Amino acid sequence: xSAPPILQVDGLSKAFDVSAPILRRLLHGEGRTYLRAVDxxxxxxxxxxxxxxxxxxxxGKSTVARLVVGLYTPTEGKVVFDGHDMxxxxxxxxxxxxxxxxxxxxxxxxxxxxxxWRVLDIIAxxxxxHGLMSDDTAIxxxxxxxxxxxxxxxxxxxxxxxxxxxxxxxxxxxxxxxASNPEFLVCDEPTSALDVSVQAQILNLMKDLxxxxxxxxxxxxxxxxxxxxxxxxxxxxxxxxxxxxxxAREIFRDPQHPYTRMLLDAIPDLExxxxxxxxxxxxxxxxxxxxxxxHFHPRCPFANERCRTETPLPVHIGERDVxxxxxxxxxxxxxxxxxxxKAPAAVA
Amino acid sequence: MADKRPVxxxxxxxxxxxxxxxxxxxxxxxxxxVGEGEVLGVVGESGAGKSxxxxxxxxxxxxxxxxxxxxxxxxxxxxxxxTAEQMRRVRGKRxxxxxxxxxxxxxxxxxxxxxxxxxxxxxxELTETQARKHAIDLLGEVGIPAADVRIDQYPHQFSGGMRQxxxxxxxxxxNPRMIIADEPTTALDVSIQAQIIKLLKRLCEEHGAxxxxxxxxxxxxxxxxxxxxxxxxxxxxxxxxxxxxxxxAKHPYTEGLMGSIPVVGHDLARLxxxxxxxxRLTExxxxxAFHPRCPKRFGRCDKQRPELMQAGASRAACxxxxxxxxxxxx
Numbered sequence: 296x297s298a299p300p301i302l303q304v305d306g307l308s309k310a311f312d313v314s315a316p317i318l319r320r321l322l323h324g325e326g327r328t329y330l331r332a333v334d335x336x337x338x339x340x341x342x343x344x345x346x347x348x349x350x351x352x353x354x355g356k357s358t359v360a361r362l363v364v365g366l367y368t369p370t371e372g373k374v375v376f377d378g379h380d381m382x383x384x385x386x387x388x389x390x391x392x393x394x395x396x397x398x399x400x401x402x403x404x405x406x407x408x409x410x411x412w413r414v415l416d417i418i419a420x421x422x423x424x425h426g427l428m429s430d431d432t433a434i435x436x437x438x439x440x441x442x443x444x445x446x447x448x449x450x451x452x453x454x455x456x457x458x459x460x461x462x463x464x465x466x467x468x469x470x471x472x473x474a475s476n477p478e479f480l481v482c483d484e485p486t487s488a489l490d491v492s493v494q495a496q497i498l499n500l501m502k503d504l505x506x507x508x509x510x511x512x513x514x515x516x517x518x519x520x521x522x523x524x525x526x527x528x529x530x531x532x533x534x535x536x537x538x539x540x541x542x543a544r545e546i547f548r549d550p551q552h553p554y555t556r557m558l559l560d561a562i563p564d565l566e567x568x569x570x571x572x573x574x575x576x577x578x579x580x581x582x583x584x585x586x587x588x589x590h591f592h593p594r595c596p597f598a599n600e601r602c603r604t605e606t607p608l609p610v611h612i613g614e615r616d617v618x619x620x621x622x623x624x625x626x627x628x629x630x631x632x633x634x635x636x637k638a639p640a641a642v643a
Numbered sequence: 644m645a646d647k648r649p650v651x652x653x654x655x656x657x658x659x660x661x662x663x664x665x666x667x668x669x670x671x672x673x674x675x676x677v678g679e680g681e682v683l684g685v686v687g688e689s690g691a692g693k694s695x696x697x698x699x700x701x702x703x704x705x706x707x708x709x710x711x712x713x714x715x716x717x718x719x720x721x722x723x724x725x726t727a728e729q730m731r732r733v734r735g736k737r738x739x740x741x742x743x744x745x746x747x748x749x750x751x752x753x754x755x756x757x758x759x760x761x762x763x764x765x766x767x768e769l770t771e772t773q774a775r776k777h778a779i780d781l782l783g784e785v786g787i788p789a790a791d792v793r794i795d796q797y798p799h800q801f802s803g804g805m806r807q808x809x810x811x812x813x814x815x816x817x818n819p820r821m822i823i824a825d826e827p828t829t830a831l832d833v834s835i836q837a838q839i840i841k842l843l844k845r846l847c848e849e850h851g852a853x854x855x856x857x858x859x860x861x862x863x864x865x866x867x868x869x870x871x872x873x874x875x876x877x878x879x880x881x882x883x884x885x886x887x888x889x890x891x892a893k894h895p896y897t898e899g900l901m902g903s904i905p906v907v908g909h910d911l912a913r914l915x916x917x918x919x920x921x922x923r924l925t926e927x928x929x930x931x932a933f934h935p936r937c938p939k940r941f942g943r944c945d946k947q948r949p950e951l952m953q954a955g956a957s958r959a960a961c962x963x964x965x966x967x968x969x970x971x972x973x
Contacts (some may be wrong), residue, residue, distance in 0.1 A: 341942070351832035351833065351834060352832055444917050460920050462920055463920075490688035490689055490859065490920075490921070491688065491859070491861070491900060491904050492688060492899065492900060492903045492916075492917045493688075493920060493922075494903070495902075495903030495905075495914040495915065495916050495917070496916055497906075497917050498905070499913050499914055499916055502913065503910070517832070517833065519833070519907060520862075520904065520905040520906055520907050521905050522903060523906075523907040524905035524911070524914065525905075547907055547908070554960065557834060558833060558834065559907070560837075561833045561834045561836065561837040562833065562862065563836070563837070563840075563860065563861075563862025563863050563865060563866045564862070564865060564866060565861060565862050565865045565889065565904065565906055568954055576804050577836060578803075578804050578805070578832075578834075
């Protein structure tokens with residue numbers, strides 16, 4: 296990673312105030328309650344690469360996406376976009392200049408397009424908002440190009456969103472995101488609402504656009520197979536913390552953190568190899584009162600006293616950062632092997 | 644399972660939705676059987692008619708949807724022509740159901756225990772104490788810890804995965820012959836999904852129930868089902884043993900579908916792409932409904948509609964496998 300990264304996230308945290316109403320707090324003598332949705336997350340995105348964040352619902356991955364594009368302000372930590380600390384940017388004009396360079400694609404293509412606007416106006420909105428062009432015929436020509444870039448027809452600009460299927464709508468969202476010539480896209484579950492055959496079309500399109508335009512992606516997903524297909528780097532989140540981050544292929548080949556191992560084991564096995572699995576019990580605890588120490592310890596078959604009390608710090612292993620005491624102590628491999636030997640053969 | 648009588652036998656089922664602009668056929672001439680202890684997976688993309696097939700079998704179609712043709716047989720008894728009252732007794736007792744969202748399947752105003760005992764007592768001659776004991780046993784069986792305490796809690800006090808376990812307990816409580824599970828794991832996180840699938844499969848084996856598992860997730864099917872039916876535009880495109888359909892698809896649609904699923908460990912620059920999307924019910928193409936998107940279409944595909952025909956160990960509705968005609972020509 297010699298070139299400076301397009302995005303750097305450093306010690307990012309976000310706490311939401313989820314306190315009871317003030318009257319209730321006064322009557323019952325309750326204090327304020329905070330939900331730490333994101334807790335000390337650090338990673339960077341090299342230019343032209345795709346970094347994915349995966350995790351189960353409530354792990355904070357979408358909150359990270361919103362923090363990165365500035366829809367939320369961080370409680371702690373910073374977001375550095377192409378060398379500019381987003382919190383230090385002075386004045387609206389400076390901010391607008393930076394904002395043009397990154398855009399977001401949302402999960403639900405039915406909710407993210409205004410049903411009363413024509414597609415032409417939807418896609419032209421960022422062009423007009425950033426004052427990139429003022430001549431209407433020039434804008435129409437540019438929208439036509441964008442529509443063709445996402446493999447729709449230039450004539451589709453005259454239509455309304457309801458005339459399109461889910462996959463076509465997601466293409467329109469992508470065209471809108473591309474309208475301001477961004478370098479970096481944040482994609483929050485862009486294919487989760489789509490059928491698999493349509494998902495394949497969108498994923499192929501995203502990869503093509505990355506090659507054509509040199510885009511960098513922050514990709515949020517819960518689907519590990521999709522993530523495997525699209526990512527260069529991967530971050531695994533659990534209850535607000537990044538438990539493992541590093542090159543995607545490496546993590547898939549040789550996961551370190553017990554949670555990553557569990558997630559990879561839980562992928563339904565399309566090839567029916569009947570692989571051995573370590574059974575994992577339990578569910579994600581409430582993020583309002585996360586377990587002390589390592590958040591994963593109540594579900595972790597390898598947890599010991601230290602895991603229950605002390606928060607693990609990132610340990611560097613090659614290009615990877617892992618937050619796990621057992622990995623740090625070097626006891627995990629032997630214990631996993633022992634557990635696998637005991638595990639019942641294949642869930643079948 | 645050819646010599647044994649199937650638990651569920653669906654013959655030429657047809658479901659229609661009359662609308663002002665004409666009648667839409669959501670399920671068109673669908674036939675399949677599910678044997679005892681067997682799990683039949685039904686996959687397809689949205690709009691393929693898989694859920695409608697399930698709801699038609701248990702006769703819970705939302706009006707104006709109606710069964711326009713075909714027969715449904717359960718254990719050798721025809722059930723599609725029963726009266727609403729007779730059908731009510733079949734549902735719950737002989738056919739159990741598990742739906743996608745466990746929160747909407749449970750009544751938020753009643754404790755889990757009350758819902759379970761009520762169902763048990765509706766279908767079985769048991770006293771309340773006996774029914775309650777049975778309910779606690781069931782909750783234990785589906786893996787809910789401290790079942791004797793949790794039975795008196797309300798659905799909102801359970802997490803998503805635990806709620807789905809309650810729904811499974813509810814479906815199994817009177818030992819039904821048949822379970823229809825419509826996207827039972829779609830609303831759950833991956834780590835919970837694996838637990839629920841395992842549970843469903845184990846319980847059905849133990850209780851000897853036949854299962855119709857409706858899902859859009861091929862991975863779930865691969866893990867659970869014995870046979871699989873792939874639906875497209877209201878019809879079965881291919882049906883066969885799960886390993887055969889997944890590894891050696893016979894219908895071009897199944898082939899495209901399998902290719903479009905990203906797989907961990909497969910390094911591909913691009914996924915296989917089926918151009919276009921599933922047709923709307925108002926504009927189902929003539930001939931084979933898949934022909935406008937099919938890379939292997941030829942002369943007759945847009946004119947004649949293919950029925951299911953033998954293709955290896957599976958059956959596929961595709962003219963590529965029309966050996967009967969080829970032989971007749973010889």
